[in-house]
Amino acid sequence: MTEIATFEALLGGISATLDSEGLKSSHVFDAVVARGVEPNPPLPRVLANRLEAGGIRRLWTHQAQALDAVRGGASVTVSTGTASGKSLCFKLPTIERILNEPHSKALYLYPTKALAQDQLRALRSFGLTEVAAATYDGDTPKSERESVRKFANIVLTNPDMLHYGILPNHRAWGPFFANLKFVVVDEAHVLRGVFGSHVGCILRRLRRLAAHWGSEPVFILTSATVPNPGELAHRLTGLDFTEVTTDGAPRGPKLVAFWNPPFLDEAAGVRSSANWETARILAAFASAGIRTLAFAKSRKSAELVAKHARTLVAPQTAERIVAYRGGYLAEHRRQIERRLFSGELLGVAATTALELGIDVGGLDAVVMNGFPGTVAQMWQQSGRSGRSTEPSVAVMVGQEDPLDQYYVSHTQILLSRPYEMALVDTGNPNVLAPHLCAAAYEEPMEVDSVPTYFGEPATAVAEDLAATKKLVVRKAKGAPRARYHRAAHAGEMPVDLRSTGGPPFTVVDVSTGAILGTVDDASAHHQIHPGSVYLHQGDNWEIRELDLDERVALAEPVRGSYFTQPRTVSDIAVRSVGRSKKVGRAEFYLGRVEVTRQVVSYARRDIASGRTLAEVGLDLPQMVLETVAFWYTVDVPVVAEAQVGAGKLPGSLHAAEHAGIGLLPVFAMADRWDIGGVSTALAADTGLPTVFIYDGYPGGARIAERGFEQARKHLKATLQGIQGCRCRRGCPSCVQSPKCGNGNEPLDKAGAVRLLATILGI
DSSP: OOOOHHHHHHEEEEEEETOOOOEEEEEEEOOBBBOOOOSOOOOOOHHHHHHHHHOOOOOEEEHHHHHHHHTOOOOEEEEOOOSOOOOHHHHHHHOOOOOOSTEEEEEEESSSSSHHHHHHHHHTTTTTTTEEEEESSSOOOOHHHHHHHOOOOOEOOHHHIIIIIGGGGGGGGGGHHHEEEEEEOOOOGOOHHHHHHHHHHHHHHHHHHHHHTOOOOOOEESSOOOHHHHHHHHHHHOOOEEEEEOOOOOBBOOEEEEEEOEEEETTTTTOHHHHHHHHHHHHHHTTTTTTEEEOSHHHHHHHHHHHHHTTOOHHHHTTTTTEEOSSSSHHHHHHHHHHHHHHSSEEEEOOOGGGGGGOOOOOOEEESSOOOOSHHHHHHHTTTTOOOOSSSSEEOOOSSHHHHHHHHHHOOOEEEEOOOOOOOOOHHHHHHHHHHHHHHSSSSSEHHHHHHHHHTTTHHHEEEHHTTSEEEOOOTOOSSSSSSOGGGGSSSSSTTTOOOSSSOOOOOOETTEEEEEEOOOOHHHHHTTTTTEEEETEEEEEEEEEEETTTTEEEEEOOSSEEEEEEEEEEEEEEEEEEEEETTEEEEEEEEEEEEEHHHHHHETTTTOOEEEEEEOOOOOOOOEEEEEEEEEEEEHHHTTTTOOOOHHHHHHHHHHHHHHHHHGGGOOOOOGGGEEEEEOOOOTTOOOOOEEEESSSSSSSHHHHHHHTTTHHHHHHHHHHHOOOOOOTTTTTTTTTOTOOOOOOHHHHHHHHHHHHHHHH
């Protein structure tokens, strides 16, 4: 067992070798004692025996509470801490029902394939012949799918397969739907924003089809701790829920530490790479035999962390450090998962694919490469270490962006912040409309039943769809009610669950034809444009060709210590204004906008120095995004009083825009990468200097709305974030942005400070 003092000594030892920063602070959270009870009435003897064989003789209080509620016929939402045994809250009642009523069926819904595979292993470990569990997802061979439909009584799938593969083909699933007793939605806290809204519509379509086949399943939702589990569950399904929120599971002591990369040039605000610092800590822990999971925000970052860490350890340890991310082939993911579960691996650098409740088997440490985006997500990731009552450690490495630097310097604010509300809006017409079309395709809808499943806003949306001939109203002879049918000319269901615009792109080895991985549609122009460097398991590949029609990128291995950075031009047009108000001496607006973006070139940069080696033009089509934004305008007298001349105004606005984007997640449950912005010294639609900040999703995701509502607080935090940075002219910790399409030019830190201070009257 590794003691807390050992973790502290390792981190302190690394920090002592640095000239600046490193370990900023650490906090020890005490162990928590378990509270257990006996289920009443007892579980079936065969099930109780299996639990006892696994070391479970009593249930934690929240497990027993959930079991009682489900036995009583209530839909239940369980919101407790990471590693609190939430899966038993749905496994026990579903298995109990199958043992008592063998014809019963259950559908388990997971956000990732890896989690479904892990839970399938756990179900099969019960060794009960009565339980026939199987996964049904994109990795399931077509030759096995009919068998799953016919013989499985617990089917594990994901929202994508439920939407694309199961609901449209419900007639093939008729016996399953007719006997469906339970629908389980695991890790429901990730179902927020646009994705959560889409999944909510899918669950409502599922309820409607279950009723069509004569069943009314109980829903069981589990999530990490959120402040509104009942509201979230209701918004997702339209049903009322019993909340289970009192956690009875034990916890071992945990060290939570904060690490800031050392300065390379303090005056310029240049720090060591967060990827490198994360790799340094991962390598030190792995070398000490401490099993560690390092989380990264992007696929590229996960690859780099694993690559760097392998260079810092002995060869035998390097073989036990790998990357894990989306885009790998199924057999590659399964191989890594097996090595991780067995304890063979000492270090894994992963994207959020391993963030959720996968039993990764006794991890000692987690390293977070940057603030994950929300407080809830931070605790979810940190909870991946310490899966038993043994001590564990979680380290957050601050990246060079305003939000990370704010939290690393104000750790008590972060540690004391409440969890964010998980928000979904199934009434968003941009989300709801295609699902109504999909529902009508699956089974014609009675007109007066639409609000029953999809809520009151759905009535007007369905009427609009009928007016535009996407739905057709018909009343069959002798039928009591008119029904909506999907128009024959409507084509395929136009639903993209993550609002990325289309199917992913496949990256292929040009010489062998082997598939290296996939890249989502929204990222393709930026990540796999011709000439870009694509990372796969630490190796560099250059994209030779991007076929937009076939959605294929051809790649070949490349040597060289350089990376590529795309350059983008953007334009924004106001389509409508919903609300406005005055904040200080600026006018704030909330409304709908159209953003036009185009990747026009890329820079090839030296990894060591960041120096531009070449600038190469590109010929890619424009991308258009219709979304929601808030924006503020500044009158000419305010600009003059702030002493921001015409030559400095574009850079001052640009710096304020970047800092505002970086700190907006403090006020809205969003990630910086979910937000975009445009600033201009003379906006065509306002006639004034203007800063726009918009949702990065078609139709919006309520992020800009939160920014508008919290405008004064957000503007003040933006000013404080820029002022508090120790750099002289602006750096990634305050006004530079890693996603800036203009290469962070121009930027004027001092001008932004004067302008914001004048607006606020400070």
